[in-house]
Structures are given as structure tokens and as C-alpha cells.
Amino acid sequence: MKNRKARLLALTAAVIFSGSLVAEGVRTPSMLANTCAGCHGTLGASAGDLMPIIGGMEKEFLQMILLEYKTGERDSTIMGRIAKGYSDAELKAIAAFMADQEWVSSPVKTDSKMVAIGQKIHDKQCKTCHEDNGRVQEDEAPRLAGQWPEYTMYYLEWCHSKGKRCQPRKMGKRVMKLSKEELKAMAEFYASEK
Amino acid sequence: MAMFTRRKFVKAAGACTALGALASINACTASTPKQASGGGKGRVIVIGGGYGGAIAAKYIKLADADIDVTLIEKDKKYVSCPLSNEVLGGDRNIDSLTFGYDTLKNKRGINVVQDEIVAIDPDKHSVKGKSGKQYDYDKLVVSPGVDFRYDKIDGYDAQAAEKIPHAWKAGPQTVTLRKQLEAMKDGGVCYIAAPPNPFRCPPGPYERAAQIAHYFKMHKPKSKVIILDAKDKFSKQGLFMQGYKKFYGDMVEWVSGAGGGIIEAVDANSRTLVGEVEEYKGDVVNLIPPQKAGKIAQIAGLADDSGWCPVNQKTFESKLHKDVYVIGDACIAGKMPKSGYAANSQGKVCAAAIVAALNGQEPGEPSYVNTCYSIISPEWGISVAAVYQLVDGKIVGVKGAGGLSPMDATAATRAIEAKFARSWFKNVAADMFT
Numbered sequence: 001m002k003n004r005k006a007r008l009l010a011l012t013a014a015v016i017f018s019g020s021l022v023a024e025g026v027r028t029p030s031m032l033a034n035t036c037a038g039c040h041g042t043l044g045a046s047a048g049d050l051m052p053i054i055g056g057m058e059k060e061f062l063q064m065i066l067l068e069y070k071t072g073e074r075d076s077t078i079m080g081r082i083a084k085g086y087s088d089a090e091l092k093a094i095a096a097f098m099a100d101q102e103w104v105s106s107p108v109k110t111d112s113k114m115v116a117i118g119q120k121i122h123d124k125q126c127k128t129c130h131e132d133n134g135r136v137q138e139d140e141a142p143r144l145a146g147q148w149p150e151y152t153m154y155y156l157e158w159c160h161s162k163g164k165r166c167q168p169r170k171m172g173k174r175v176m177k178l179s180k181e182e183l184k185a186m187a188e189f190y191a192s193e194k
Numbered sequence: 195m196a197m198f199t200r201r202k203f204v205k206a207a208g209a210c211t212a213l214g215a216l217a218s219i220n221a222c223t224a225s226t227p228k229q230a231s232g233g234g235k236g237r238v239i240v241i242g243g244g245y246g247g248a249i250a251a252k253y254i255k256l257a258d259a260d261i262d263v264t265l266i267e268k269d270k271k272y273v274s275c276p277l278s279n280e281v282l283g284g285d286r287n288i289d290s291l292t293f294g295y296d297t298l299k300n301k302r303g304i305n306v307v308q309d310e311i312v313a314i315d316p317d318k319h320s321v322k323g324k325s326g327k328q329y330d331y332d333k334l335v336v337s338p339g340v341d342f343r344y345d346k347i348d349g350y351d352a353q354a355a356e357k358i359p360h361a362w363k364a365g366p367q368t369v370t371l372r373k374q375l376e377a378m379k380d381g382g383v384c385y386i387a388a389p390p391n392p393f394r395c396p397p398g399p400y401e402r403a404a405q406i407a408h409y410f411k412m413h414k415p416k417s418k419v420i421i422l423d424a425k426d427k428f429s430k431q432g433l434f435m436q437g438y439k440k441f442y443g444d445m446v447e448w449v450s451g452a453g454g455g456i457i458e459a460v461d462a463n464s465r466t467l468v469g470e471v472e473e474y475k476g477d478v479v480n481l482i483p484p485q486k487a488g489k490i491a492q493i494a495g496l497a498d499d500s501g502w503c504p505v506n507q508k509t510f511e512s513k514l515h516k517d518v519y520v521i522g523d524a525c526i527a528g529k530m531p532k533s534g535y536a537a538n539s540q541g542k543v544c545a546a547a548i549v550a551a552l553n554g555q556e557p558g559e560p561s562y563v564n565t566c567y568s569i570i571s572p573e574w575g576i577s578v579a580a581v582y583q584l585v586d587g588k589i590v591g592v593k594g595a596g597g598l599s600p601m602d603a604t605a606a607t608r609a610i611e612a613k614f615a616r617s618w619f620k621n622v623a624a625d626m627f628t
Binding site (some may be wrong): 025026027028030031032034035036037038039040041042046047048049050051077078081082083084085086150154 | 252253256257535538539542543546558559560561562563565577579580581582584592594595596597599603607610611613614616617618620621622623624625628
């Protein structure tokens with residue numbers, strides 16, 4: 001985790017120092033970020049199911065993820081192809097624009113039994129980083145409360161398959177021990193917390 | 195922008211009151227001077243409420259609520275072309291592709307008017323509807339989609355297309371084509387005649403072949419789908435051919451233009467397509483004709499000899515008429531394909547340019563994206579994406595970005611891409627209509 005943050009700081013510095021190299025036509029944050037809405041919903045408030053809500057997510061987290069997509073450090077089906085189309089400064093502008101938007105929780109209905117199972121797992125091993133049932137965003141912990149469960153499940157399954165190689169490592173180690181049903185319960189629990 | 199004299203204003207306001215009893219309030223607002231329309235910064239009219247037009251209208255309002263925006267659409271409801279091949283495959287109902295304009299009206303403050311624009315007067319800055327009403331604008335956005343060049347295929351016209359539907363505008367013809375597939379006997383042949391470039395949705399005919407094969411495989415396994423192509427290559431070709439082979443074996447066949455796929459004539463009654471060399475008699479025939487910019491663009495002189503509309507690719511303002519902007523399938527947009535996502539992206543660039551102009555500013559530097567999914571089998575999706583920028587006045591792809599799904603992706607990745615396709619649709623539809 002420290003490494004990830006250090007890398008991000010280095011990238012930030014690189015962006016600042018290369019600022020003078022930006023082409024003459026600077027594209028505004030809204031011009032850049034509105035191109036995301038076709039998949040992620042207007043102002044990042046995703047309409048479902050597998051597209052994560054990104055509007056209102058913390059700036060530094062979004063920045064880190066976008067830069068990781070660009071370098072290929074983070075697996076993706078399509079985000080890598082898209083992130084490569086922007087300069088680092090532009091990706092940071094997109095992250096900042098999305099972070100400024102209001103978080104709109106998914107309206108999905110959840111299964112109370114599954115939610116209860118998920119809550120137990122959360123209380124036992126997730127809440128130190130994902131505080132207030134996944135509402136607090138700090139130290140690279142993204143908002144989970146109100147996220148579309150299909151997306152959370154997709155992410156958790158990916159992390160599960162990566163095991164210890166899932167970043168951050170302490171999360172990978174925990175997630176890899178959970179069953180598919182338990183992962184589903186986690187996704188349901190976070191979706192229920194609006 | 196001319197100032198209205200007091201007398202002119204009173205006259206206009208009077209006409210509005212008198213008309214009020216007969217005409218809808220929206221139409222009245224649209225033809226009212228901007229000083230009285232609650233706007234103040236200008237009046238924008240958008241013709242066509244689809245992937246381009248609905249977005250342009252909404253994003254102008256999002257950026258500047260003081261601009262008066264009127265969206266004029268000829269139909270009460272919009273039916274999405276993207277994902278309509280799933281209706282043919284049987285996995286989707288056409289209702290799931292059908293949207294109304296209430297939220298744009300009530301939540302976004304857009305005047306939505308149902309009328310068909312039949313004339314544009316760029317000098318007077320006004321458009322005329324089939325209803326007889328006139329609507330005045332400061333800036334006009336035209337997003338009419340495509341029209342068909344029936345004249346390129348002997349024996350084909352709008353009437354014949356009711357019998358052998360092109361279904362290249364989603365709606366009743368999509369349903370007709372689905373019914374014909376359902377009524378077809380097992381062992382039958384469905385021909386899809388794919389049009390020459392450029393046309394709406396380059397991967398569309400090939401996804402359609404896959405979706406029809408998906409239906410045949412489950413219900414009519416002795417049947418065939420044969421694509422008769424006007425071209426010698428097509429979008430995502432390698433990925434489609436790989437998918438056909440994997441799921442449908444030799445049920446799907448592709449005949450290139452050079453191999454005899456070019457269709458010159460049709461006999462709708464006997465469902466026979468006439469090629470340069472051979473004739474093809476099908477049990478179901480889906481003839482997708484060559485295309486050009488939508489009708490109103492042709493009438494209004496917005497298209498050039500190519501049949502498409504030349505625009506300033508930074509703003510989408512027409513090169514032929516000032517203060518008129520053309521977006522979506524109808525315009526010539528550099529390297530961007532004629533796709534729903536491209537129209538969405540162009541709608542936003544155009545909206546930003548109009549907002550800047552009405553605020554006395556220069557247009558900003560544009561950014562555009564296209565993402566396009568195709569569903570070959572319910573759990574097998576593929577995609578192409580591109581990020582674009584403006585270089586020397588032309589829209590070009592950013593080098594090193596974008597591209598196709600890899601040929602060697604795992605089944606799990608393909609399954610996720612099929613899910614992404616459906617989630618994309620939910621979001622792009624929400625971007626348009628909510």
C-alpha cells in the first residue's frame with residue numbers, strides 16, 4: 001500500500017513538472033469527464049448493473065485507479081484501452097471532476113438474509129479500513145456503501161481469483177478465503193447501506 | 195441576436211396567448227421571443243430526440259439553465275437501435291428499448307414538442323413543422339439519424355421494406371422481422387444484405403447474424419443465416435468470425451462483395467435478392483439499404499454530394515449553414531464511426547460549443563469517445579473502443595489508445611463483456627432520457 005501511494009506521489013510530481021508540455025488546447029474537466037457518462041451514467045451516477053458509480057468517489061482513489069488502468073498494472077476489459085487516450089494530467093482532471101459530484105446510491109433492493117451475513121463478515125474483517133459500513137473514503141478505501149452489488153461482486157470475484165496478488169495485499173488475503181456465497185453477501189450488504 | 199422592440203414583443207406575446215388555446219404550451223414557448231421565454235441567453239432548438247439530440251438538449255441545460263432549449267421529435271416514444279438485435283435473437287423485449295421524454299421535460303426543463311420538422315430557414319433562423327407551426331432559434335441542432343437510398347436497389351422502397359424489413363431503425367420493423375423468423379420453418383435460410391460504407395452501426399449487421407443464429411440454434415437448428423455483403427471486410431471481422439465458428443459452426447456464412455455479395459435488385463414478393471452474378475431466394479430476407487443523412491438534412495441543404503453533412507469537427511456547426519449544427523450518424527465526423535456512443539459524445543461537444551457561443555466565448559478544445567459492444571451469444575461479448583482528439587481540424591484517434599477486444603480473451607472475459615454491453619445500454623439510455 002505504501003508503494004502504491006509512493007508511486008502515485010511520483011506520478012503527481014511528474015505531472016506537475018511536465019505541466020508546461022501540455023498541448024495548446026487544454027480540455028476542460030467537464031469536457032473530458034462527460035465522455036465517461038455513456039457507460040458510467042450522467043455525472044458518474046451509474047444506472048447499473050456492472051458499471052460502478054464513480055461520481056462522488058474520492059479523488060485520490062480514482063486518480064490512482066485511472067493511472068493503474070493506463071499503465072496496465074490493473075486488469076481490465078476496456079478501461080485500459082480508454083485510459084491510454086488521456087494524459088496523466090487529464091486523468092487527474094477527470095478524477096477530480098468525478099470526485100466533486102454527488103454520490104447517488106443505487107436504488108437496488110437487497111435480500112435481508114444475505115445482508116445480515118455480509119454485515120457479520122464486514123464487522124469481523126473489513127471495517128478497520130472500510131469504516132462506517134463502507135461510507136468513509138480515506139487511505140485508498142473507496143466508497144462501498146450504495147454501490148451496485150453486481151459491480152462489487154465482480155470486483156470481489158476478481159480479487160478472489162488474484163488472491164495475495166490482489167491490491168492491497170491484506171484485502172486479497174482476506175477475500176481469497178471467502179466462498180462465492182459469502183462474497184455475494186458482502187456485495188448485498190454494501191448495496192443495502194445507502 | 196436582434197433586440198425585440200416593445201411593439202414586436204407585444205405582438206409576439208399576443209400571438210402566444212391567442213395560440214395558447216389551440217397549441218401546446220411548449221410550442222408557444224418555443225416561438226416566443228427569448229426575453230419572454232425565461233431563457234435570456236438564447237433559444238436552442240434540437241431536431242431529433244435520439245442518441246445525439248437528446249444528449250445535446252440535456253447537456254446544454256446542464257451547463258447553462260438560462261438557455262431556452264426545445265427538443266422537437268416526430269415520435270412520442272424513442273426506440274433504441276443499439277441492443278435491438280437481441281429482440282431478433284429472442285432474449286429481449288422491444289419495450290425494454292422504448293423511452294419517453296417526460297423526465298427531460300419535467301426534471302431537465304427542456305421543452306419537448308412532438309412535431310416533424312419539414313423545413314429549415316437558416317436565414318430567418320426558423321424551422322417549420324408538419325403541424326404548420328413555426329419555431330424560431332438562435333442556434334439549431336440537427337440530429338436526424340439516417341435515411342435510406344432505396345434508389346440504389348431496384349425494386350426496393352419504403353413499401354417493399356414493410357414486407358422485407360431492413361429493421362435498421364428500431365421499432366415496428368424490428369418486430370416484423372422477429373415475427374418472420376418465428377414463422378420460418380426449420381431448415382430455412384435467412385439472408386442479411388449488409389450495406390456499403392459508410393452506414394449506421396458498422397458492426398450491426400454482423401451482430402444481427404449472430405443473434406439470429408442464436409435463435410436458430412435453439413429453435414430451428416437446420417436453418418442458416420447468410421450475410422450478403424456489399425463490402426470485402428467489416429468491423430470486428432476477426433472476432434465475429436471466431437464467434438460464429440465457436441457457437442454456430444457453418445450455420446452462419448459470409449459472402450463478400452467480391453464473392454458475389456453485392457445486391458442490385460430485389461423482388462419483395464418472392465423474397466429474392468438479385469446479386470451481380472447470382473440470385474438468392476430466402477425464407478426471411480433482411481435487406482439493409484445504402485444510407486445517407488436523415489431526410490431533414492437533405493431537405494435543408496445540410497448534406498453535400500456524399501449524402502452526409504460536412505461540419506466543423508470542433509463544434510459540429512454545419513459548413514453549409516451558419517448557426518446550424520449537425521451531430522450523430524448524419525454528420526461527417528472524421529474517424530468516428532456512425533454509432534450511438536459517437537452520437538452521444540458528439541452531442542456533448544456540440545452542447546459545450548453552443549453554450550460557449552451563447553455566452554460570448556470561444557469553443558473549448560473537444561474530447562470524444564466511442565465504445566461499441568456486440569453480443570455474439572448471450573455470454574460472449576466483444577468490443578471496440580477509441581478515444582479521439584482534434585488535430586488540424588480533423589477528428590482522429592489518439593495513438594496507442596482504444597482498439598478491439600483481444601482475440602485470445604478467456605470465456606470469462608467474453609462473458610463479462612456481454613454483461614458490460616447490457617450495462618452500457620442502461621447507462622447510455624439513462625444519460626439520454628433521465
